[in-house]
Amino acid sequence: MKFIQYTTKEHPEDIRLGYLEDECVIDIGLREQGMPHTMLQFLQNDYYLERLKELKWKRPCCMKNLKDVLLKAPITGMDKVICVCLNYKDHCELHKIPIPPVPVIFSKFASVVIGPSDPLLIRTDITCKVDWEVELCIVMGKKASCVKQCRAYEYIFGFTVANDVTARDWQRERNGGQFLLGKSMDTFCPVGPWIVTLDELGSVDNLEIKCSLNGVNKQRSNTNQLIYKVPAIIERLTQLITLLPGDIILTGSPSGLGVYSNPPEFMKPGDILRSEIEKIGVLETRVERYIKPDDFPWQNYKIDKNCLY
Structure with missing residues (x-):
């Protein structure tokens, strides 16, 4: 379903x-x-x-x-949005990044989740390096603690498409190397268009995954490149924390990120971001400028000169 x-x-x-x-x-x-x-x-x-x-x-x-x-986003109000970093073999090999010995975990605030009809808002006065990261997203269906890999799918309701939008300047330069602020700006987690249940989807171990910006392909890979598969991620997390129904887990992004382009490329207002996973669906997101309450009248608007596009 x-x-x-x-x-x-x-x-x-x-x-x-x-x-x-x-x-x-x-x-x-x-x-x-x-x-x-x-x-x-x-x-x-x-x-x-x-x-x-x-x-x-x-x-x-x-x-x-x-x-x-x-x-709208197919799930909202969840307790946790959890993400896995450096989890695609082809990405690590391309950029000569050592494969992590264990899944590397970080999080986003649940309040930043948006859906297909919602805009991705960029605060152009404080960031000019907003990047895309298409990801397979797990949706938990049951409370899960201390779950072994062999039983992981019993606790999963289904899967959807997500994009781990990231302000690279805040991830790498402006927050002491800590991910949270660069990952958790308002609207920085598009999810959708729907949740596909396990009985309809079947295996997620060999699905094409891709992302384009304004019709130009940026990322293309396959979930068979996941270093830590879904069961391993569930086991790792539930040894440490209890996952609740509705919690979502973004499983990592393949190569093709804007920060690694030559020259680097980032999103700007007016762009259309398209994230797609085989057998699940297409999540299309329009990019707009975040308008602050004090941005009016227009002639009073000020912008960081370092963030001009």
């Missing part, structure tokens, strides 16, 4: 939960009284998924066309 969160033009503040049947959106909250309206609520109780499987056999009466809804 493919699960989405969406809004409509008529009710843009009303987040709805649905699943797809071809191009039709089936609203889960309207299928039966008491069903949840968000993905996080749905994942927090196993009953809802089992009940939904029963309801799927009945003809739905609450359908919309996919083109008539606004897709």
Whole structure:
């Protein structure tokens, strides 16, 4: 199944939960009284998924066309957004980076997650080195602690596409070498367009993964290049922390990053970022300038001269 969160033009503040049947959106909250309206609520109780499987056999009466809804991030409000660094063999080999002896972990704030209909906002007055990183994203379905690799998939609900957007100047130059601020600026985690469940997706060990900017291909690889596969990541994390339903894990990015281009290349307002993973889908994100509350009137706007594009 493919699960989405969406809004409509008529009710843009009303987040709805649905699943797809071809191009039709089936609203889960309207299928039966008491069903949840968000993905996080749905994942927090196993009953809802089992009940939904029963309801799927009945003809739905609450359908919309996919083109008539606004897709939001398929999961929001999660407790954790966890990321893996330097996890593609081809990336490490290309840039002569030693393969990490264990998965290297960092995090983003959960509040920076956005979806397909949301813009990626760049604060052009403080950063001019915003980079792309397409990644396979795990969505946890159950509470997980001390999980062995052989049982890891029992705790995973599905997978989606994510982009670990990064301000390289803040990651490398302006925060003492600590990742958090460069990774966690507002909107720096596009996710979507939907969550594909394991029963539909099957193996994730041989999927093409790619990213383009304004129609020009920047990244192209395959998940068979992952150094630490999904089960190994789950085992490593759950030996240390408890993962909760709805937590997402970005599994690492392949080569083709802007920071390694010659000359380096970074995103700017007006760009269109396209992230894609085979069998999962395409996540398209428009890039805009972050407008501060005091940016008006326009003639008073000031910009860091070091960040001019």
